[in-house]
Amino acid sequence: MISRKTFILLFLSTLLLQGCSPNSFFINLFSDGSKLELVSIDHDSDSSLTQDSVVTANLKYEIPHFESNKYFVIAQFSTTNSSSTTDGNFPANRYPIIVTPSGSIQINFPLMYVLNSPNIKRPLTMYFFLNEKVGQNSGHVVAMVGPIELK
Structure with a gap:
């Protein structure tokens, strides 16, 4: 053996x-050849992160096998469980909808959705995932950006 x-x-x-x-x-x-690129990320870096802080990320994407209503990008944060990430209670309908095979999107993520969560890892570490829908409420990651440490 x-x-x-x-x-x-x-x-x-x-x-x-x-x-x-x-x-x-x-x-x-x-x-699948899909790509996701972080063009810029901004938050009030002159001050500490608070409930009022908003992270604004500009991303570029390419999806070679694009099908309408099948792809979406989400923001996620590391948790104290190394095998999971979360967006807290961020409303899913606030994520931008991908309608073309390539382009740019902006995600505005208010930190109030994750900052007080007891399982959020410190310092805050953010990811962006390009997902392909595989079911009514599920998808799998086809491209990602991160980790991005917010201070």
């Missing part, structure tokens, strides 16, 4: 021999 450590080393060696690095393997989990 082969040990777990040996299995992992063999698996990574196989990836390297096939022209993949461990980093590219994980990045290629988003394999």
Whole structure:
């Protein structure tokens, strides 16, 4: 029987021999070719983050296999549970709707939706996820930006 450590080393060696690095393997989990880029992000950096702070992010996106009403971008914050993120109680209908295969969008995220949540990791760490709908209330990530640490 082969040990777990040996299995992992063999698996990574196989990836390297096939022209993949461990980093590219994980990045290629988003394999549909969609792209998301942070153009700018702004918040009142001269003051501490408060309930009144609003993060404004300008993003560019490209979706090669675009279908109408199938893609959306959300903002997420790291939580104390390393395997999950959240947007608190941010209303889903306040996220911009993607209507073209490529373009720019702006997300205005008031921090009041996450700042007092007990499971939000400090310092605040933000991500943006381009998602493809796969069901009525679910989707999977096809591109992402982050982590972005807010101070």
